[in-house]
Amino acid sequence: MSRLRFHVARYLEELIDFRWIAVGVVFYFYAYVLKKQLIEGSVQEHIGVNIWDISLTVQNDIYIILYFIVPIILVISLTSIFEDFNYQTLIRLGTIKKWILRSLLKFWKKSSILILIWSFISLYMTIKLPFSWNWSLFSKTNGVYNDLYEISVMGLSPLWVFILELILLFLALTILHITLSVIYTITRKKLLLLAICVGFFIWGIVGFKLLPNNYAFLSPTTYFSITQYIHSFNPPIMGIAVLLGAIIICFIFLALVDLNIKQYVVSIKSHLPFLLYSCLCIMGIFSTSLSLESDKNTVLDNWILSFRGVSSNSFTYSSFFYYMIVFFGLVYLVNIEMNKEIDRMGHYKIIRFRNLEKWFWRLVSTDEKGQKQAYKSEATVDFLRSHDVNPVLEKDRETQLKTSYLTFLQAHEKEKPQDIDSMLARVNAENDYVMLKSSALKEKQFTPDQLKGMENELSHQFQARKQSREKEQYQEDYKQEVLEVMQPSEETQYKQLFKQKLLAQLGISDEKDSSKEVKKEAESEKAPVEKQLKQETPQEKEQRLAKMKEFEQKHSFDKVYKLKKEVLQELKELNLTDSQREKLTKLEKALDTEKKDHDKQKKEEKSQNGFTKFFARNNGAFSSKKRDQTQEMER
Template sequence: MIIYIYGSRSKEQLYYFSVQTKLSLNKWDLLHSFLSDIYLILYFILPVLLYRSISIIISDFEYTILIRLGSYRSWVYQTLNKFVQSLSIATIVWGAVSGLLLIGAPSFAGWSPFSKLDGSLSETQILQKFIDTPFLALLLHLSLLILSLICIHFILAIIYVKSQRKGIVIFIAVFIWVYSGVSFKLLPSHAYLFNLCNYLILHSGAAQFGNIWGPFAIVIGLATLIVWSVNRIDLNTKIFSKLRYNWGYIIFFALIVIALWSGMREKLGKTIWDQFIFMFIGGSNHTFSLKSFLSYWVIYFGFIYLIQLYLQRELSEIGYYKLLRYRSISKWFWEWYRKIMIYIAFYLLILALFSLLLSSLKRFSFDFYISVDNSITIFEVFYHFFVNGYLQVLFYVLFVFIISWLSKEIFYSLLAICILSIFMFPGLNNWLIIPSGLNSIGYILSDHSIYRISVVLSLWNILGIIFVLYIFHKKDIDL
């Protein structure tokens, strides 16, 4: 009944728009409207299916069933099978009611003249810009919706397996429903990545992403990760304790996303390379801003903090067994430092790829030029980011290593980093001889020589290594 009422109102609205624009519509316009109505999906279809998902999960979680199935993995897939059956029935009923509402509508094939209008009065007016036929558009929409709902069911099932508490899984389900409405109503357009509607309704995702593959790529990626987790669910029964142990990494990743996303400037740059500069602009004498400084802190000093934690564990484990293995502290250091060098290179590569991905999702141009300053080449930007960035982070690692080795306290390393970062402020490092924030992309915009910066950072790294070897020489133990 609710679907029929919603469909009737949608049908009347479409006919009204058709009369106003003096363009005829057909059954595809109505069918897309019935099956893609945002309000119907968010406020009726989604909560009903969430309720059904929770009912299946809670009612089927019995020890007799678990013993018969033999594993949590099999149980999760069994609940998915039941959920898909319910989802199929709901889709058939939804489609049948929509079929009743199509009676009397024009039935010519293809996109209607109304759908080809350059506007956003209907779902078809958006989808016809991206997809050739209305049938394919409908098929893709239903595929995206069903895949997203399956992902949600998987998430609820995994959470229940790990927590085995009804309250938690019910809270998560209610949160998903509330968040879907909040993200639809309150999130700004530039935050479309976090809008749940874009992954449930194809025309919404296509309009926000500017293409149809964006929502599918994210949902398929999430589905792949979920399936991988389900297949390992019996091997990883302490997932929540591991999440608590790795909370720092989770928070760090979230801060990275926020820092990069907030660093984009839509009004100033046209290409993804422009946005790359803005994301990593950092601090310099001419381009300093508190927002860029904080982003630099998150991206680089946050990474150094994680290395610091790793270093503290290494230092706490140094004993005779490691000395016997490496024969000396110097050999242990080079083995550890070699790993860190690889981690840094990998981190910078991931940063670059992820930042370009975010820019592409915001629909910036892929043209190979920098519009904010035509005198700057893409090669110079990437040289400064990778080469000088690598040298700068290497120095930070040496710096915190020296402080940690001498003080044996993590607090002093953090304090030293804070003091060092002060020299990123304007006027405190005019000659660029203090190795603090020299990998900021802002120095390219200020006409500083990136090759001179490379020389300065290389010299500081050499001095740092010499000092490390000196303090090792004073107390090294050779066996």
């Protein structure tokens, strides 16, 4: 009970949100305009109205549905899909079907508020109007301002029409959201779903404006208004069949969305042309039957008239194209199958049977023992091998099992707990192998012990190859590390030279470290200083500065600055004395000041004119010259 109260409180809190209040205000003003227009029309025609004229007109107005209801519904649907779809939720729920149903529930929690406000405003507009359970004279009059004429003459009461409108909205919105959810779970592409929603909205406008009455059922807005629904389907039972068909398709997709349909797609793919041809034939027969007066024709008459074709006296494009599809389509499909048969093994079969007629009628015949098909018989295989031809036979079952099991082992190795795609790949590979294994056991081609031995052998081979790859990878990595140590890169050499320079400036050398002060500080801190450097000769110092200068000229200032900062960071981690650490800090500040000056100069060069750029370059040359002089003085 407390849980119910909690959900009701949350729903009411959502209901009084500012956004829904703004939606209600828009509904109110638009309904007020419709009410005023309807009353003016009734006054002009001198016919009275009642509450149902206003209420049903507001609920079935196509403009508010198309330009206001549909965009809000699409936004709610997309928001509920994008916000709720994540791998953690899928793992917790277990199946995509459960996630779709959960998303549908969240969608209806928000959409119901929109429908509730819409219905409330339609009823609120009926204040001060006559109440009646029947249709008014205005509704039964085929006038300009009356959109309820067709539905009022059907014999349904206004209350039933009001309820049917809500049911129609419920079914249409449910089908719409399930369709979008299924598309997103299959594709996982947000841009595609956004494009579909934009196309849905545009097609609703085009369908409402341009489609004739015979094709009005193709417009999405037809299924959001009961008046448009009745106007488009004659008889209305056809509309019910369309809705039921859409609901059945949605349930089929929900049942198949969690299955590995890849194997079914592969098996159906080869028969797809024949399935398409059969569907076109059935559609043509039904279309012909609906266009004829069924009361005067029997089933056999409709069947004959569907395949009669055209003549000079009776010619229609629909009959002509249907005749082309039925007869030439059959010839085309048979021709494709014959070409496949001839390209695969037809010539060798003809040689074996030595008679075209016998070969044609025994495409699916058995061998002499009546056990195998002719193209699988040992005589045919021996004949083909004697002519150095490899027959195109079914894939060996043992090879299929080995390949499938290796695929499963590879998917299991690549599986990661936080990667749902790798988990699904492992599950699909495991399902494929289990189905293939059960099929082999069912056909008694292998015993369980044989399959177990094959799995153990493949597992050992897979692990051996894995260890071999890891060993080779380790050797390759170790080789690269040794090469890097033996032949350091330019960046590494520059860092070593700069580090040697800083250590010399900090006084970390054999001559300096022999002083008593440094020894005392090192002993008091109980931590040794960095490994002592050898005393550098003037020639070595000259070579070091030359190499550093060459590197700085070849590379950008930013890269040199980055390498110097890395060296400074390494030196900070050493156990330095207070004086050494203070000197290191000053060197780092000087380097940062140089970096700021460089960035400032670079910025000024971009903003100044040509003369200023030239002057800045001279300053840069002067500064580089000054830096060279400083290095000369250091030497």
